[in-house]
Amino acid sequence: MKKKLIIASLFLLTPFLKAQLTITPNGGNKKAMVGERIGLTDVAIHYDRPGLKGREGKILGTLIPYGFADLGFGTSKAAPWRAGANENTIIELSNDIKVDGKPLPAGKYGLFIAVGKEESIIIFSKNNAAWGSFFYDDKEDALRVTVK
Template sequence: MKRMIRKFTLLLATVVVTTAVMAQDDKPVASPAQTVKGTIKGANITINYGSPAVKGRKIWGGLEPFDKVWRAGANDATTFETDKDLKIGTGMLPAGKYTFFLIPAESGQWTAIFNKVQKQWGAYTYKESEDQLRVKVTPQPLKATQERLVYKINKNNFALEWDKLSVAVPVN
């Protein structure tokens, strides 16, 4: 019986030590979750997104293909939340929480999408029939490369900045 207790104690100690050592793994997260909050036209805005890095890759037309719905971030699809109705482009977006997608284009305007279905992983289960609003947006070149994807909330828009482009969504 004592021998069995010793074996069990040794096994338990091994599990505890192994767990403690594994918990010390300090590898950085490849695409850390980020949140940005701000105010546009009196509405409180919250954007939750995964922030991937360029890491020397071709982003537009490479990692993120043209003419395909993209989660506008990494991991879980990006979410956009407003506590007031907003006029975005020529359409109205009711107060609420939406999944935000983009459709990049090789040239010209991109499509910004506010979708009613939340908690989506990537754009794999995206359905156009669940869109609340779609608007056309025009990407602009950045002066310097933005290594990590970021969202910025400004006075009259919110913008995704990554690689060599800024994609602002106007709020009227």
């Protein structure tokens, strides 16, 4: 009877243990999603909301470096900002679209921004599963668009 009770207890606790082991660090940032249907295309963006945490006026150029930077971790020596906090920001498109007149096929993309003082580069990466931009590789870019 004791053995059956232990087995039943482990069976009941398994979902909770798994949930605890699969949680990624979030640094206190909240997960967010925004989506909209534009014409016939569903667009969804999943991101972690960065918290200012008393760093007002110190984000762009300091916490988020301008252009491409060596973040000191991972394989990328020239990484853009991951357009959010923690995990990659993901944009998902239900149909093929054009961005600034350039084609972008339907799919799921990692969204990065090489922030500049006057212009920034929006990057749609085929790698949408990376954690942050530590392993960013420009060979995986599906599209780059320069914006003001």
